[in-house]
Amino acid sequence: MRFTERSEGTRTAILRAARRQFAERGHESTTIRSVAAEAGVDPSMVMRYYGNKAGLFDAAIDVDLRLPEPAGQDRAHVGRTLAEHFVNRWEGELADLAITLLLRTAATHPASAERVREVFDKQVLAMVSTLTGGGPETGRRAAMVSAQLLGVALTRYVLRLGPIAAMDSTTLVGTLAPVLQHYLTGELDTEHLDGEEADR
Incomplete structure (x- = not known):
């Protein structure tokens, strides 16, 4: 596996853990350490990718709805x-x-x-x-x-x-x-x- 693939996998694991914990435990109870533990990485890796807890939360709520392209849609359906x-x-x-x-x-x-x-x-x-x-x-x-x-x-x-x-x-x-x-x-x-x- 190439380094870039490992890096992307690590980012994804951290983000998945952060979203689950923020959703289930709330903002206050979720920590950099708890997210790192669930993602199976050192806390320094979370800081490397997201800076701090505020940056991690901002990334966690970055939602792309991937809406259907409206051009060419059948208006009747x-x-x-x-x-x-x-x-x-x-x-x-x-x-x-x-x-x-x-x-x-x-x-x-x-x-x-x-x-x-x-x-x-x-x-x-x-x-x-x-x-x-x-x-x-x-x-x-x-x-x-x-x-x-x-x-x-x-x-x-x-x-x-x-x-x-x-x-x-x-x-x-x-x-x-x-x-x-x-x-x-x-x-x-x-x-x-x-x-x-x-x-x-």
């Missing part, structure tokens, strides 16, 4: 494409742990909250803008897609809410797809009630 993509990501390995870590820490850790906003601006919003051709509703569409997907991830993989946690992946995709399709390409505004109906 893009909701299913997106649902399948996210369920496959959530139920995989390393990248999914990073998403779970973000969900667990975003409400209490400023760096995580900022990273969620960056992911929205640079990845989700950009994809939706390209897919829909931009326009005044792009931000609202992207926000609703993000809210739906993050809500499902939180209740299924973090809180493990009974009915949604028990749902098989095929059913989950089938349930998510039409909702995402609506937010991406459907009419967002419904007919408003007139004053008399609203008072009833």
Whole structure:
């Protein structure tokens, strides 16, 4: 094995251990030494690659959603494409742990909250803008897609809410797809009630 391959393997092992520990033990209880021990390396190797605990945490929450390329997508089925993509990501390995870590820490850790906003601006919003051709509703569409997907991830993989946690992946995709399709390409505004109906 070449040195560069060993080096990349070491970085991956450290990052995997860090994401698991930050997600399960929290930021305060996770240390450079505990991550190094789980990764099977000397603590100096963690410092070499990531500098300090702050640098390690920043790398751990660096999420690339690897969203489907919007160019060439069938607009009539893009909701299913997106649902399948996210369920496959959530139920995989390393990248999914990073998403779970973000969900667990975003409400209490400023760096995580900022990273969620960056992911929205640079990845989700950009994809939706390209897919829909931009326009005044792009931000609202992207926000609703993000809210739906993050809500499902939180209740299924973090809180493990009974009915949604028990749902098989095929059913989950089938349930998510039409909702995402609506937010991406459907009419967002419904007919408003007139004053008399609203008072009833």
